[in-house]
Amino acid sequence: MAVIIRRVEFFLITLWAAVTINFILPRMMPGNPAEAMMAHFQGRLNPAALHALEVAFGVNTKETIWQQYVQYLGDIVHFKFGISLSNFPVPVMHVVMQALPWTLTLAGVTTVISFLLGTLIGMIAAWRRGGIADNLMPPVFVIISALPYFWLGLICIYVFAVTLHWLPSGFGYDEGGNINLSWTFIHQAITHAILPALTIIVTSIGGWILTMRNNMIGTLSEDYVRMARAKGLHPMRIMIQYAGRNAILPNITGFAMALGFVVSGLLLTEIVFTYPGVGYLFLQAVAAEDYPLMQALFLFVTIAVLAAVLLADVANALLDPRIRAR
Amino acid sequence: MAYQPIAIQEPAPSPATPAPATGRAAWAAGFVRIGAALSSNRKAVAGVLILLFFTVVAIFAPLIAPYSPSAEAFAPGMPPSSAHWLGTTSYGQDIFSQLVWGTRQTLLIGLIGGLAATALSVFVGVTSAYLGGMPDHVLSVITDIFLVLPALPLMIVIAAYEKGGGFWVLVGVIVITGWSFGARQLRPQAQSLRNRDFLESARVRGETSAHIIVFEVLPNMVSLIVAIFLGAALYAILAAAGLQFLGLGNPEDQSWGTMLFWGQNQEALMIGSPLWIIAPGACIAALGAAVALINYGVDEISNPALRGRKRKKKVYVVPNP
Amino acid sequence: MNEPALRSEPSALTASPVLEARGLTKHFHVGGIFSGKTLHAVDDFDLSIYPGEIVALVGESGSGKSTVARLLAQVYKPTSGEILYRGTPIESLHAREYRRHVQMVFQDPFSSLNPVYRASHGVLRSLKLYSKKPRSQLRQEAARILDLVGLTPSDQFLDKYPYELSGGQRQRYGFAQALACGPDLILADEPVSMLDVSIRLGILNLMADLCRDEGLAFLYITHDIASARYVADRMLVMYAGEVVEDGPTEDVLQHPKHPYTQLLLSAVPDPNAPAEAAFPMEMGEPPRVIDPKPGSRFCPRCPYAIPICSQETPRLRLVRPNHRVACHVAQAEEAIAEAVAQSRE
Amino acid sequence: MVRAVDGVNIDVQPGEFLGLVGESGCGKSTLLFAIGRLLSEPAEIVSGDVLFKGTNLVYLKEKQLRHLRWRGFSVVMQSAMNALNPVLTVGAQMADAIEAHERMPKAAMKRRSAELLQMVGIDPIHLSSYPHQLSGGMRQRAMIAMALVFTPDLIMMDEPTSALDVVAQRSLMREIKTLQEELHFATIFVTHDMALVRQYADRLAIMYAGQIVEHASTNEIFDDPKHPYTRGLLHAYPSLFGPKEELTGIPGRPPDLRTPPTGCRFHPRCPYVMEICPKEDVPLYSPRGDDLVRCFLFSNEVMTNERASAPL
Amino acid sequence: LSGMGARAASSRSHANVKYGGTVVLDNVGGALWTCGLNPYNGANNFITLGFTYETLVYDDALNGKIQPWLASGYSWSNGNKTLTFTIRKGVTWNDGKPFTAADVVYTFRLLRRNPALDGNGDWQVLKSVSRHGNNVVMNFKKVAVPDFYYVAGQTYIVPQHIWSKIKNPVTYIDSKPVSTGPMVVSKCDQQDIIMMRNPHYWQKGKPYIKELRAPAFLDNGPGNQYLAQGKANWGCQYIPNVNTYYVQGNSNRHWYYAPGSDVDLYPNNSVFPTNIKAVREAISLAIDRRRVSQLGVYGYLPPADQSGIVLPTYSSWYDRSLAKHYNYSYNPSKAIKLLESAGFKRGAGGIFQKNGKKLSLTILGVAGFSDWVAELQQIQNELKAVGINATVSNLSGDTQLSDIQSGHYQLAYYFTGGGPSPYYEMHYVLDSGLTAPIGSTATGDYERWRNSATDSLLNRYAQTTSSATQHAIINELQGIMLKNVPVIPVLEGVSWYQYDTTQLVGWPTRSNEYVNPGCNTPDQEIILLHLHLK
């Protein structure tokens, strides 16, 4: 119980802090969205448009910063995020909702795959200490994890899309495709996700392998594993139920955090692959000083991370009875 | 039951460097110990060699680079040749020279960004753990907030907000977004040290808190601090490359990240100068791999359980009496 | 009876105490920030230690013995109560002044030496802080102290590292650090609990020697009642954060008054006696120290409990010369016995 | 390379309670693990045999060994805190052990587990408890219950009471003894508490620096200790009840097993050291009866030559 | 009536034209589509304007030629203060409702009511708009003939029957525009906008093509790749090394870039050292514009002329003799001489100085525009070569604009605005009516050039419809540009334009430049109307 209260407390404090930082940051940036829009059109707009834009965006508002803050908090509580300036006059929610499923799916699937695969490899490497898997996999993937993933993406596009024509180089689905739940669409979505997913998985798996291996080596020397051997249990059971399950516990929170982070961390991948997710929206929002969009995105990502962490706590409690008791 | 001779292989010999009696030497000894242990770890040695190579290149860049990195002096888009080992950019600059000069900034970002982020992590993590109570609570929440805030977008906001995004802005952004991870790792270790009797023993002896933190606590965490530094340096290198790639650095800087920015901007892969993108990326990867390898080594050193079993098992047969 | 007279009887009982604790109480806040639970680690602890005296503190694991030591060593701040050093409240003493005179040897010899320094680091630091000797002679002085605690040849032991030492040697470095400050009182927290017999004995003999030769006072915390008997003049028995019995060692051992003391003594395995029958209160609930209710804390396990035990917290009362006990039943018996004796007279 | 256990011969009969005593670090736990082939890297058996009811465990394949484990012999590990898997309930861990060796319906499994817990004095309700929900003493008991699942022929207990205070220790010891008398299994009991084994063990093996130095019935050892080390041990215990006397203990400190002393390993600390001691390895031999001792003091040849000069 | 083309838009016979085909438009928007197609405020409207919403006339920015469009004719009266449009008959909205003069009046009144929509500033010059039967009469506050371009050529007419029901037209998303143009938006999601042929289009038989698709691109890179892979047949962005990357020797792939308006170096005329005429002249002379162009954009942007006339687009307005007289072709030694004669002396590092003040200045660029960064790097080197110590500061786009508008800069690299004649650019860079004191926001004339002669010339131009007078005035303005160098044109901005004739033909070409090429609005409609299957 206390754990949950402490978690909720943390959740609220962090949320408030993030929301506030979120409010302050864009306002500290110089310039204003109207000028950003003018700059975006690279001189193609009539100079008179600046005035129109300022009126439309409400740039020269007379409200004090405190009034704005209170207004802002109120809006957030009611889930009102206003209109995206860089996508004027489309509401922020619409812009975000259009992009969110893509990112969530890609991020979710890749992170889960990378975590599961990494954990499995780490587990086996530690179990067969000094074996081929142990001598090869961890160092190789640790090195790969040092690759800049966006660069890897560029190279992948060049090799697999441009040169070999095996896979599409970008977008979430084929040109002219319709978004629905048909097999054609799902097939398209998968084909288009292969390259971005691959770059993420390959560069993130090393961390999981290493931490799992290290944890597992720790648990393997625990007395309860020796005890399991003494009991004459099947080796698979010892590896999974005794060593593995205890070794995975410290990784769960990390996994949740990673799950939350990729939502924003996909940014470079999405740019490189023209993937229709929220990552790119961030960059766009910042470039256009689109406060409402930026704020909404920040909020969503923070909530995503926090929610993931909360979920991890639940998962931890399910897997680790000691936490449940506290 | 019968005769039972049993042999236990000795654990890897304890580090040879003696523990010193004075505070400053304890620090030095910590580093020496890690250095000595690193030299016996093959992965770490490989990492150190790569790192040394890049360091030499960075220091002697003016001597190594055949041309000025920014001079737009040659025919654009030349393929590799003996005059231009990696060809030229579409602005007519020598790619190899850019690569050589770019080593400097990339290394500096890794070094300075890593050091600063580590310093902040150590400060927050250790202070928080040592003080305990309310300060600990506040500092932990701050750490967690920074951990939860989406780093890359935050970096983009800050980098965009500071005009031009020069070197120091880049470092600042990296430090702001990169310290919390280390602090989070350090806190529990410092906390577990905090209740070790030797610290209370020092307190009972009458030492001041500052003395205890600096000379009793920290020397015990040298290997973790080194690991955090390496992690932070790797983060700094990759994050800086990402930001510069997005055009959020100063595009006139000489670094591998800006090379990627220009290369991508000029579609180097498509217009026949692929090395413009491949070379700096590969260098970042090599540098990153070096840091990752050293980190891997440090990990094995600080956690004896992880040490490799490369030595062949010697079996002693005890003759039956 | 062969009385080896390890040391002279505590002659100083008449002198003023080195350290006095009055109503020392330590409560720990447990659970989350919102849970208001309080763990009563130590409640209302009184103690006076006189120069040249060894006081043994025994009791169940978790009964608050280490907490008492840490409170006295000012590692923890007491929740309430006061500590007087030679009659002066310690708040009005300079922190270093107090440290110099009251030292502590920590329970665990393996964690009380900083692994990054030579084992003599603590001794040298203590000398640097408190010794008036010139710097050049500090090493010599340290060697002298190591000699004193039996770490010979001391030259060699000055340069050893913790990982090269056995438990007993480490323990003696702890002693050495405490001694280097030149204290009047050493709070020794289970200094022998994890050592095997021979090392254990060495330390006990060392304590006795120091007491006799230097007039030092000790608070000796232990699980090993036989060893307490071996060195201590006085014995305090703690149960669930409270002192339940306090008296001269032999008297407490011969005439244990509190049922817990009786249980404790009966459970000590005796190599010279075969296992005997079960003691009635062996099993039973562990004491309630989180938000305890008034009443005797041993009451739920006590076969002699009378109604008042669960309602009123017993206070320590004199039941024999110099021997006090906190038990309603024992006090009542004593009162009756006294009344009977008086009526006989 | 450390010879943690070097040339140890012990044997234990059905229904016997064998105490194994020695200073800390002398190789007691290692010996138990070696017997059960439970040594984990880097430790290994380099030579010797373990004959369990005639089968040599040392040469058994891992798979065959698995079938023998727990049914034939079981172990109660030194630290009950760490020897139970923290994420599985006590019941699940007992069921694990049963499942590994026998097909049994769930209900029967549960009945058996409950029975065993009851036998060691734990409410069967704790079958669904996790280890951390039990007190130290209860955990020790649960381990013992688990070791009894198949009523094996041999149970090896490694300091099962070290985590307990004297009160709890005594009640657990009594239970073990009762169970043993009922079920008639052999016990190897490791401890460094002389007082404890005095009360419970039938026979004692005294270890020093990886070797057995004395092996005899408990009464024999307490009444007439032979090896100087045993004598030292007995003389290092202050007594709670007897007369108060000054004790001296054993001078010196245990040897470093990486470079054990030559000849008799105890010679650097031995008050009766003789010329021959550092020079020749001492065999474990029987000066009289079944008792074994590893000391030249009782060897006839040496005795005749040197006894006169050595005070006993 | 005057200035009226005789025929309604081109109406050649459709007999031999094949119908069908898909245009894939590759116009990088830097964002995924959000389908805000509101013609006045939509973030994505640039992709549909012209194709959907149309204007009263089509005013060709390349040559000033005016084609009647939704208005079949117009006339000036009342000393050029009244403008009367005759609204075309037979036009219907794509929902089948007829288009009338009322819609036009409604549109203009909508803009008056909502300044946020009036991005062209129509109501800064208009006094009233009213309907007279089939005519729409506009009264101007003052004579402003050049604003005809905005009022008639850039104001998109919306249907009254739809828009009058909208509560807030400013935030109206309008993802399915009801419009008069040749295409109808049939689908819009984040990745694609698809427009289908409007069967009710008022130009009978047009358009020929069936479908127009515009995928969204976040960045030039993927957009260019898409084009290079042949997936799109109409491209509108900068492609590095276009011959290698895009054409690849394929005879069906073409590109040509028509210059529109200059990219200038704005020297702040009210701060040292750019307030010194000699310095400005020296800068203009010191820049090797051809090389700058070569380095920045493979030479695709032609070097600009100091006269401010974009060549060859407006060559008919160019005063060759004047240009020859002043001769601003690349000449560093002349630049040095000029500085010396202005009293500057060489100091440390070869940098000029005067009265102890070093001739050093900062050039503001934009970090995100890689071509500008490269160009400015070159300019910086060239200025150093003549003893001017220039440093480049690359900012974010909006920061740079903000600094330029408020006058907090010395030298800045920025666009100019254009229109169907050189007047528009001259007005943009020279009219002190657009400028503001330093610290306040200027909407043009960022260099703060204040000259009454210039202002009166611009004023006179605004009053006349006579071509001869206009030419004379532009000639005089060229003189001012050359003599005083208030701004320094560096390169001529172009409309990026690539096209693929594998399937579709009818594209404007270098030789048949029937319309301003690229993806300009509403010009892209004219191109579309010409396209048909091979």
Ligand SMILES: Nc1ncnc2c1ncn2[C@@H]1O[C@H](COP(=O)(O)OP(=O)(O)OP(=O)(O)O)[C@@H](O)[C@H]1O
């Ligand atoms: N820092 C602390 N925070 C919370 N509770 C504590 C703390 N220190 C001690 N306690 C609690 O106070 C009680 C007394 O602990 P203490 O260590 O004094 O016992 P002890 O008598 O020394 O036991 P042992 O014989 O096992 O050393 C225990 O219940 C313990 O859990």
Ligand SMILES: Nc1ncnc2c1ncn2[C@@H]1O[C@H](COP(=O)(O)OP(=O)(O)OP(=O)(O)O)[C@@H](O)[C@H]1O
């Ligand atoms: N993994 C290991 N690596 C190196 N040495 C080891 C290892 N395990 C045990 N030893 C050494 O083997 C010797 C015997 O250890 P063991 O654990 O058997 O002692 P023990 O008699 O059980 O001691 P205790 O009474 O403290 O449990 C010790 O000297 C110990 O240091």
Ligand SMILES: [Mg+2]
């Ligand atoms: Mg304690």
Ligand SMILES: [Mg+2]
């Ligand atoms: Mg052991």
